[in-house]
Amino acid sequence: MKVIIRQSAKGLSAYVAKKDIEEAIVSQEREALWGGSVTLKNGWVLDLPEMPSETRLPVTVVARRRGEDD
Secondary structure (H helix, E strand, O other), rough: EEEEEEEEOOOEEEEEOOOOEEEEEEEEEEOOOOOOOOEEOOOOOOEEOOOOOOOOEEEEEOEEEOOOOO
8 A cells, every 4th residue: 555654743644545544653564664564543453664764754655454464
């Protein structure tokens, strides 16, 4: 699914267009963010693709939601 990762004064957030939701990122597996998983405030865990650590935000990526087969 396509996800927009954004940085704001409140921290990182993820907008999932397919579901029309935006949630704060409450934890991340890797310090560099990319190539690991992030947990959203609503409990979803998203696996993010490998990208250079200096990737500028906002950015649209294709992420996979754990536990979802599509």
